[in-house]
Amino acid sequence: MSDYKATARGKADERARPAVWSDPALDDAVAEIEVEDTFIRAVDEGRRRISRRLVPLLATGLVGGIDVGTGVLALLLVEDTTHSKLLGGLAFSVGFIALALARSELFTEDFLIPVSTVIARQAQVRGLLRLWLGTLVGNLAGGWIFTWLIIAGFPALRGQAIKSGAYYVGLGLGGRAFVLAIIGGAVITLMTWMQHGSEAIAGKIVAAITGAFLLGAAGLNHAIVNSLLMFAALQTGHAPFGYLQWAETAGWAAIGNFVGGVGLVTLLRIVQVPHTVKAEREHPAPGVPLHE
Numbered sequence: 001m002s003d004y005k006a007t008a009r010g011k012a013d014e015r016a017r018p019a020v021w022s023d024p025a026l027d028d029a030v031a032e033i034e035v036e037d038t039f040i041r042a043v044d045e046g047r048r049r050i051s052r053r054l055v056p057l058l059a060t061g062l063v064g065g066i067d068v069g070t071g072v073l074a075l076l077l078v079e080d081t082t083h084s085k086l087l088g089g090l091a092f093s094v095g096f097i098a099l100a101l102a103r104s105e106l107f108t109e110d111f112l113i114p115v116s117t118v119i120a121r122q123a124q125v126r127g128l129l130r131l132w133l134g135t136l137v138g139n140l141a142g143g144w145i146f147t148w149l150i151i152a153g154f155p156a157l158r159g160q161a162i163k164s165g166a167y168y169v170g171l172g173l174g175g176r177a178f179v180l181a182i183i184g185g186a187v188i189t190l191m192t193w194m195q196h197g198s199e200a201i202a203g204k205i206v207a208a209i210t211g212a213f214l215l216g217a218a219g220l221n222h223a224i225v226n227s228l229l230m231f232a233a234l235q236t237g238h239a240p241f242g243y244l245q246w247a248e249t250a251g252w253a254a255i256g257n258f259v260g261g262v263g264l265v266t267l268l269r270i271v272q273v274p275h276t277v278k279a280e281r282e283h284p285a286p287g288v289p290l291h292e
Contacts, residue, residue, distance in 0.1 A: 061138015071095020089217025165233025181256020
């Protein structure tokens with residue numbers, strides 16, 4: 001054996017090398033450390049969110065709707081000027097950067113963080129449902145108010161607002177609209193996971209731009225985004241649809257968002273670290289029944 005090979009083998013023998021089929025719960029060398037850390041951060045963040053009192057819960061949802069509204073304003077301005085959906089999608093990222101840096105929340109962001117918390121038995125299902133309802137109501141109320149301000153302050157954007165809002169109603173309630181909603185839910189939940197996987201501000205901003213660009217430029221069907229654009233159209237008084245069609249369109253999108261966000265992202269990410277989930281579930285938070 002050459003001196004080079006002998007030295008290489010000696011160095012390999014000195015390293016702690018895991019055996020085949022090593023248990024990640026016992027051997028960090030084969031554990032998904034980064035995924036585990038992200039999951040634990042999500043669980044802890046979910047406990048904080050679910051524990052909010054009613055007024056802060058509604059206020060957080062309200063400012064979340066307003067933050068996304070800033071992205072809607074940017075999207076309408078850019079699309080009206082350039083007639084480019086790609087540039088409009090890029091401009092739309094303004095709202096999602098605001099969401100990330102201003103610590104507000106979007107209804108569909110809660111398809112990852114508090115769901116992880118409930119699965120880990122660190123919160124109860126009824127707390128999750130309360131969070132969903134409060135955030136949804138806040139997002140819609142904040143978005144409705146801000147889109148009214150947009151149309152009142154920028155009457156030249158009325159035509160673009162009607163065009164953008166009518167797009168989602170035009171998708172109908174069929175298979176294509178549902179598939180676009182599944183993709184939209186997966187994109188926004190992946191964005192949330194990426195942001196919790198990075199503690200750097202730059203990483204959070206990159207994730208926000210990525211998610212917002214895909215939602216805006218690709219015309220993905222997202223319950224809150226399509227609601228705000230439809231609200232903007234309705235605020236003009238000349239939309240070719242009414243609030244009933246908005247409710248049907250947004251409701252269908254929300255179901256698809258749930259399937260994509262929870263089914264394609266949250267559950268699969270959790271399956272990556274089963275031993276970490278098991279360890280959390282063995283020590284449920286106070287007040288969480290053992291059978292949940």
